[in-house]
Amino acid sequence: MNWNRKDLIGLEYLSAAEIEHILATTDSFKQVTTRSIKKVPTLRGKTVANLFFEPSTRTSASFELAAKRLSCDVLTLNIATSSVKKGETLVDTARNIEAMEVDTLIVRHGAAGAPAMLSRAVKACVINAGDGWHEHPTQGLLDMYTLRSRLGGIKGLRVSIIGDIAHSRVARSNIWGLTKLGAQVTVCAPPVLLPVGIEKFGVKITTDLDEAIAGADAINVLRMQFERDCAQAFPSRTEYFRKYGITQERLQKAKHDIVVMHPGPMNRGIEMSSEVADGPNSVILEQVTNGVAVRMAVIYLTATAREASL
Amino acid sequence: MKYLIKNGRCIDPANKFDAVADLLLSDGKIENIGKKIPSPKGAQTVDAQGMIVAPGFVDMHVHLRTPGREDVETLESGSRAALKGGYTSVLMMPNTDPAVDTPEMACGLKEQAHKESAVHAYVSGAVTKGRQGAQLTDIAGLKAAGALAVTDDGCCVADDGIFRKALRESARAGLLLIDHCEDAKISGKGVMNESFMSTKLGMRGMPRQAEYDMVRRDIEYARGLDAPVHIAHVSCKESCDLIRKAKKAGVRVTAEAAPHHFTLTDEACANYDTRTKMNPPLRADYDVKAVKEALADGTLDAIATDHAPHGLHDKYVEFDAASFGVIGLETALSISVMELVNKGVLDWPRLIELLSSAPAKILGIPAGTLSKGAPADVTVLDPKAELMYTAENVASRSKNSPFIDWKLTGLAMEVFVSGKRLVSGGQLV
Numbered sequence: 001m002n003w004n005r006k007d008l009i010g011l012e013y014l015s016a017a018e019i020e021h022i023l024a025t026t027d028s029f030k031q032v033t034t035r036s037i038k039k040v041p042t043l044r045g046k047t048v049a050n051l052f053f054e055p056s057t058r059t060s061a062s063f064e065l066a067a068k069r070l071s072c073d074v075l076t077l078n079i080a081t082s083s084v085k086k087g088e089t090l091v092d093t094a095r096n097i098e099a100m101e102v103d104t105l106i107v108r109h110g111a112a113g114a115p116a117m118l119s120r121a122v123k124a125c126v127i128n129a130g131d132g133w134h135e136h137p138t139q140g141l142l143d144m145y146t147l148r149s150r151l152g153g154i155k156g157l158r159v160s161i162i163g164d165i166a167h168s169r170v171a172r173s174n175i176w177g178l179t180k181l182g183a184q185v186t187v188c189a190p191p192v193l194l195p196v197g198i199e200k201f202g203v204k205i206t207t208d209l210d211e212a213i214a215g216a217d218a219i220n221v222l223r224m225q226f227e228r229d230c231a232q233a234f235p236s237r238t239e240y241f242r243k244y245g246i247t248q249e250r251l252q253k254a255k256h257d258i259v260v261m262h263p264g265p266m267n268r269g270i271e272m273s274s275e276v277a278d279g280p281n282s283v284i285l286e287q288v289t290n291g292v293a294v295r296m297a298v299i300y301l302t303a304t305a306r307e308a309s310l
Numbered sequence: 311m312k313y314l315i316k317n318g319r320c321i322d323p324a325n326k327f328d329a330v331a332d333l334l335l336s337d338g339k340i341e342n343i344g345k346k347i348p349s350p351k352g353a354q355t356v357d358a359q360g361m362i363v364a365p366g367f368v369d370m371h372v373h374l375r376t377p378g379r380e381d382v383e384t385l386e387s388g389s390r391a392a393l394k395g396g397y398t399s400v401l402m403m404p405n406t407d408p409a410v411d412t413p414e415m416a417c418g419l420k421e422q423a424h425k426e427s428a429v430h431a432y433v434s435g436a437v438t439k440g441r442q443g444a445q446l447t448d449i450a451g452l453k454a455a456g457a458l459a460v461t462d463d464g465c466c467v468a469d470d471g472i473f474r475k476a477l478r479e480s481a482r483a484g485l486l487l488i489d490h491c492e493d494a495k496i497s498g499k500g501v502m503n504e505s506f507m508s509t510k511l512g513m514r515g516m517p518r519q520a521e522y523d524m525v526r527r528d529i530e531y532a533r534g535l536d537a538p539v540h541i542a543h544v545s546c547k548e549s550c551d552l553i554r555k556a557k558k559a560g561v562r563v564t565a566e567a568a569p570h571h572f573t574l575t576d577e578a579c580a581n582y583d584t585r586t587k588m589n590p591p592l593r594a595d596y597d598v599k600a601v602k603e604a605l606a607d608g609t610l611d612a613i614a615t616d617h618a619p620h621g622l623h624d625k626y627v628e629f630d631a632a633s634f635g636v637i638g639l640e641t642a643l644s645i646s647v648m649e650l651v652n653k654g655v656l657d658w659p660r661l662i663e664l665l666s667s668a669p670a671k672i673l674g675i676p677a678g679t680l681s682k683g684a685p686a687d688v689t690v691l692d693p694k695a696e697l698m699y700t701a702e703n704v705a706s707r708s709k710n711s712p713f714i715d716w717k718l719t720g721l722a723m724e725v726f727v728s729g730k731r732l733v734s735g736g737q738l739v
Contacts, residue, residue: 089626090628109628110630112513112630113511113582113629117629134512135512169512172512195508
């Protein structure tokens with residue numbers, strides 16, 4: 001497998017072989033992150049800029065650590081409050097950062113398509129760290145990596161994605177990645193949170209949580225953003241938890257070894273009860289650990305492809 | 311100056327004329343049309359063999375950004391774009407900065423257009439003050455000042471009560487009311503058509519219902535008051551169906567469609583290219599098909615470009631943040647030839663009607679015909695001429711066209727405005 005993309009914009013645009021290649025590359029970096037000395041000199045002298053136009057703790061920290069463990073110099077900018085307010089365009093901001101000889105831009109932005117636009121505007125690598133409701137490819141990859149480590153592979157798995165599908169970039173990246181690798185994906189949400197045309201993604205659709213859980217090898221439970229997009233869509237948090245919250249009782253009907261994932265940040269008592277979140281089926285912290293290795297692989301592969309094209 | 315345009319296929323839908331003939335222009339008027347007209351002394355001859363000779367085109371929906379945004383279009387640049395596209399008359403929308411919402415402003419703009427525009431640039435006025443949707447403008451005064459229509463285009467006249475009053479007042483004043491049909495409560499912060507594509511791209515969708523619900527409302531009010539209403543830029547099937555039914559029932563409704571809406575679907579948004587962002591948005595395959603059918607069967611009366619220039623700094627930003635709108639004056643003819651005539655949707659006389667006589671009739675202007683004595687606004691087009699449409703050859707001040715880098719077929723080769731030859735050999739004179 002020859003990786004030749006300088007950017008990672010979304011899993012929609014990757015082939016199954018490319019996704020497999022990232023996961024395989026992650027294996028070697030995962031091994032690095034479990035050593036007592038977690039750093040390799042692979043990208044020494046490269047500079048990575050984290051451009052976060054939307055607040056993030058986990059993803060930003062994960063990318064920063066991933067870059068540092070590859071020996072990159074890292075700059076993390078939370079731009080929501082700086083030059084954008086002064087009227088600078090996104091492309092100008094990115095080009096100014098690039099002009100300081102930065103090699104990789106990791107971009108989180110509230111507007112779908114912002115990283116795609118930047119990838120055409122700059123020569124640096126662009127890695128999408130989440131754009132609007134569009135994609136969050138490294139989250140999709142780390143979810144798949146976690147499933148693959150737990151269950152041996154992706155092909156043939158039954159994975160249900162539960163919650164706010166309409167406003168979730170994590171859902172989209174998961175759907176693209178999992179279906180490309182041959183998993184059978186079900187999405188489960190109240191009707192108002194199922195986006196138009198979802199049936200064309202090649203997924204099964206249900207509004208019944210028990211149906212989504214029954215027979216599933218894994219569930220990926222999405223964050224409900226009551227403070228934002230879901231406010232009008234659902235009467236109350238309690239009501240949501242009653243109908244769609246993952247509880248120990250619900251899991252009684254599931255496969256005993258069902259894998260429970262959540263991309264975080266989690267609302268305990270809304271998407272999932274604490275018993276489940278902290279219980280034996282939960283792989284939530286494992287996802288976070290794997291996230292660093294996945295991002296090391298992505299930073300490494302894209303940087304190498306760019307280097308080869310220079 | 312006299313011009314004798316020889317041996318072209320003269321199509322004059324207003325007179326149901328379609329034959330190879332000569333056309334003589336003299337002193338700004340059409341002097342004669344017929345076979346083998348002898349060349350008068352001093353007349354310049356234009357060989358139109360293999361070409362189509364049509365009334366100069368009329369675009370009843372353009373934004374020339376004057377006053378306020380002359381950095382992206384001026385009356386001069388916009389009118390040159392119009393000429394290149396074969397247009398000799400345009401109706402300017404009043405959503406300028408400030409909006410054209412008083413008789414004084416309308417009058418001033420009319421005078422300015424007379425001086426600066428190379429084509430007949432007609433003025434329209436706002437329906438409500440500042441296009442805020444709250445208080446009616448002086449509609450009778452706007453009419454007296456020379457406005458041809460009232461519209462809050464860019465916005466719908468959302469309030470039913472205000473809309474009803476506006477419709478009554480404009481009917482009484484004899485001024486056409488043009489509505490931009492969009493229920494903003496439904497379209498919300500949408501930036502593209504609501505569909506599989508918007509879900510895939512993760513962008514907020516504008517449901518087609520936002521359009522057709524308002525089309526339905528406008529039709530019902532027009533029916534109830536027996537007043538005329540014109541629906542701007544129809545983009546979806548349901549709107550076409552409603553208008554067709556209303557026309558059959560005798561409602562005084564007319565409507566237009568823009569070339570991008572019968573050519574492109576929301577698939578064109580796939581790369582987040584902001585040149586595909588406009589309002590109403592690009593819709594689905596079946597909408598494109600429905601709009602084409604509606605243009606062919608008379609449900610839609612006119613092709614109008616909704617020419618909406620925007621500068622690079624308004625467009626070269628995130629899709630969410632980009633301004634709505636695309637330019638269209640220079641490509642409308644070619645796109646119509648390619649999509650409608652060459653694909654067998656409709657014939658040449660119908661296309662010429664959609665581009666000239668029908669909008670002229672809706673606006674009540676002395677254009678859109680080759681009748682003897684009519685103003686010599688004439689477009690000679692070569693149905694087979696081809697052009698690579700690149701950003702470099704755009705005459706408009708703005709380049710925001712989704713058709714950049716398309717190979718266009720069907721071009722205006724000669725354009726006469728009031729008997730003056732302003733385009734010759736496909737080039738601006």
